[in-house]
Amino acid sequence: MAIKIAKNIYRLPTLGSFINSYALINDDSSITLVDCGLKGSSKKLIKDLARIGKHTNDVVNIVLTHAHDDHVGGAARMIKDCGVKNVMMHQEDSELPPTGKTPARDDSRLSGKIMKLLPERSYEPFAITKKLKDGEIINTAGGLKVIHTPGHTDGHISLLHLESETLITGDSIFNMTSRMTWALSGFCVNYKQSQDTAKKFLDLDFKNACFTHGPEIRDSGKSRIKQFLSKKGIY
Numbered sequence: 554m555a556i557k558i559a560k561n562i563y564r565l566p567t568l569g570s571f572i573n574s575y576a577l578i579n580d581d582s583s584i585t586l587v588d589c590g591l592k593g594s595s596k597k598l599i600k601d602l603a604r605i606g607k608h609t610n611d612v613v614n615i616v617l618t619h620a621h622d623d624h625v626g627g628a629a630r631m632i633k634d635c636g637v638k639n640v641m642m643h644q645e646d647s648e649l650p651p652t653g654k655t656p657a658r659d660d661s662r663l664s665g666k667i668m669k670l671l672p673e674r675s676y677e678p679f680a681i682t683k684k685l686k687d688g689e690i691i692n693t694a695g696g697l698k699v700i701h702t703p704g705h706t707d708g709h710i711s712l713l714h715l716e717s718e719t720l721i722t723g724d725s726i727f728n729m730t731s732r733m734t735w736a737l738s739g740f741c742v743n744y745k746q747s748q749d750t751a752k753k754f755l756d757l758d759f760k761n762a763c764f765t766h767g768p769e770i771r772d773s774g775k776s777r778i779k780q781f782l783s784k785k786g787i788y
């Protein structure tokens with residue numbers, strides 16, 4: 554079920570609200586998709602796009618927040634099914650998708666050490682056609698600004714949809730069960746850096762906060778994130 558956040562931006566839940574993708578509608582009514590969920594999510598995404606009157610050939614861009622399998626797992630299939638030509642990711646994660654590998658984990662922490670013992674979660678490889686940089690504005694849906702928020706992974710990005718004043722945090726901040734938390738430390742490359750870089754959100758103009766993991770916060774998104782960062786001693 555696609556959920557309208559604001560004009561030209563929809564949340565597409567692929568595993569309840571636990572894993573979300575986002576669809577942005579461009580001026581020419583084509584679609585930019587943000588993240589592709591786990592392997593096997595493409596069917597769900599295509600069905601949800603149909604519910605908002607969009608079809609596979611409408612998807613022209615895919616922007617990926619980082620190279621974890623719950624964000625890129627469905628990408629290879631979506632690229633094939635929709636014939637997507639533009640696949641974008643921050644330059645520092647961009648070497649991973651062609652290998653199907655996920656980034657290293659923070660083994661300075663116990664959970665990271667434990668996670669390192671588990672088999673790596675791979676995904677079907679695919680190519681990145683455009684490497685993104687911090688501050689760059691992707692020419693889509695009235696402008697989508699790249700906010701480099703490393704720590705969760707080296708090339709982790711958050712995205713600001715300028716027109717609707719909506720921030721997509723990616724995995725910088727979770728909002729599972731409608732309570733903001735950090736990502737699990739074991740899934741981060743550098744847990745401390747992931748927290749520190751979330752401070753960047755305070756310099757941005759937005760009212761809606763959207764998350765990969767959890768439902769959105771409308772209107773009061775920025776003040777709620779400010780409260781969260783203050784509670785965590787980050788700000």
Ligand SMILES: [Zn+2]
Pocket residue numbers: 619621705724740
């Ligand atoms: Zn992640």
